[in-house]
Amino acid sequence: MREAKIFYKEVEAGKLTETDDGLYEFRYLPEYVKVYPRQFITFTMPVSEKVYIDKRLFAFFEGLIPEGWLLGIAITSWKINANDRMGLLLACCRNCIGAVSVMPIDKENE
Numbered sequence: 001m002r003e004a005k006i007f008y009k010e011v012e013a014g015k016l017t018e019t020d021d022g023l024y025e026f027r028y029l030p031e032y033v034k035v036y037p038r039q040f041i042t043f044t045m046p047v048s049e050k051v052y053i054d055k056r057l058f059a060f061f062e063g064l065i066p067e068g069w070l071l072g073i074a075i076t077s078w079k080i081n082a083n084d085r086m087g088l089l090l091a092c093c094r095n096c097i098g099a100v101s102v103m104p105i106d107k108e109n110e
Contacts (some may be wrong), residue, residue, distance in 0.1 A: 001016045001017065001018065001019055001107075002014065002017070002087075002090065002104070002105075003014045003015060003017045003018075003104075003105040003107075004031075004089070004090055004102045004103060004104050004105055005102075005103040006032050006041065006092075006100065006102060006103075007028060007100065007102075007103065008032075008036075008041055008045055008100055011098050012029060012031065012032070013028060013029065013032045013036070013039075013041055013091050013100075014026055014027055014028040014029055014032060014041070015027055015029070015105075016089075016102070017059065017085040018057075018093055021096070022055070023051060023053055023054070023055060024053070024055070024056065024057050024058060024086075025051055025052065025053050026045060026051070026052040026058060027046055027049075027050075027051045027052070028048065028049070030052060031050065031051055032047070033047055033048065034086045041060065041099075041100050042058075042060035044051075044060060045060065045102045046060070046061065051061075051107055057086060057087075057089065061085075061089055061102070062085060064087045064092075064093045064096050064100065064102065065085065065089055065092060065093065071088075072089060074088060074092050075088075077096070078091050089102055090102065090104040098109070
C-alpha cells in the first residue's frame, strides 16, 4: 500500500491511497471538509466526507504526471516503470505547477 498527503496550496486537503488490491482511494480530511467546504481540488471530486474509489488512478492525479521528454527523464532517473502511475505521481509531483502538490507518506518513518 502506498499513500500520499494531498495539499491544496499549503493546506493539507486529503489523502490518496493505492491499496494492496490495486484500488485507488481519495478522501478529504475531516478538518478540511469543515473549514474549506467549497475549495475542491478538482470538479470531479467535490469536497465531501465520502471516499472516492476507482480501479485506475484518478484522471486529475494522472494529469499531474509529466509527459513527453520530462516523463522520459523521470523514468530513467528514478528507474520507475512508465506504467507505475502512482510511483510516478509520488516521485514527480511534490512541487507541481498549480495549487495541488503530492507528498509521499513514508510508513517506516511515521
